[in-house]
Amino acid sequence: MAAKHAYLNPTESQTLVDFIKEIADQGYPLSYKKIAEYALAIIHIHNKSIDHLGKYWADCFVRRHEEEIGAKTCSLLEKTCAQALNPANVKSHYELLQSAIEDYSILLKNIYNCDETGCPLNIPLQQKVVVSTKNKQACATSSASKEHIMVLEFICADGTALQLVVIFPGKAFLEKWKQVNPLKAKYVPNGARNATTNLTTGMLTPKRDG
Numbered sequence: 547m548a549a550k551h552a553y554l555n556p557t558e559s560q561t562l563v564d565f566i567k568e569i570a571d572q573g574y575p576l577s578y579k580k581i582a583e584y585a586l587a588i589i590h591i592h593n594k595s596i597d598h599l600g601k602y603w604a605d606c607f608v609r610r611h612e613e614e615i616g617a618k619t620c621s622l623l624e625k626t627c628a629q630a631l632n633p634a635n636v637k638s639h640y641e642l643l644q645s646a647i648e649d650y651s652i653l654l655k656n657i658y659n660c661d662e663t664g665c666p667l668n669i670p671l672q673q674k675v676v677v678s679t680k681n682k683q684a685c686a687t688s689s690a691s692k693e694h695i696m697v698l699e700f701i702c703a704d705g706t707a708l709q710l711v712v713i714f715p716g717k718a719f720l721e722k723w724k725q726v727n728p729l730k731a732k733y734v735p736n737g738a739r740n741a742t743t744n745l746t747t748g749m750l751t752p753k754r755d756g
Contacts, residue, residue: 553589553596553603562588563611567678575620575675578604608676620675657703662696 554562562585566576576584581604589596608615646652698711 553599554585558588559607559611562607563614566615566676570675570677570681575618575677577673577675578608578617581607581676612679614679615676616679617674617676618681620673620677654703655706658708659701659703660698662698 552559562581565584566581569576582599585604585607586596586599608617647657696713698713700708700711702708
């Protein structure tokens, strides 16, 4: 059986592979859909009669170049966090933390890590993207300007943790959530108003036992 005609020649294919790896390393990995769109743009340079590629074209393309690229499930990472997350910053942080613990004799039970995670509305927290096979994990950079439901967590160095705090934008909060509340959290409207959008922000914050 004769092989199907290739839409991209070897040089074009390698250019696309290199681009996929480069943009993924910058924190903007491509989905199969985006890979197909870029491939179509390359094809249109010499053949504008092709208006779309097959549903599984990008998947097959990645498989053909499995030595260089592969699909991974990635998590969204806010842009400023992505820029700050590097070996030098992490090493410096833990050195300062260890120094402070020793200098002030801080007990483990008095050390808490407070972190926040934004859950973008109508945007998946995880998605399958294509990155270099050398990458052990994949993260996609997102904009902090998107509307989020914020989740705050508090974990103690002794292994214990407080319950989560969840902050909803006012227009995204439903009254029935106050009744369906397995965490037994307390709803606290903070009364703050945004002068631009004029939306009241609601906060669902749990009580700590004891």
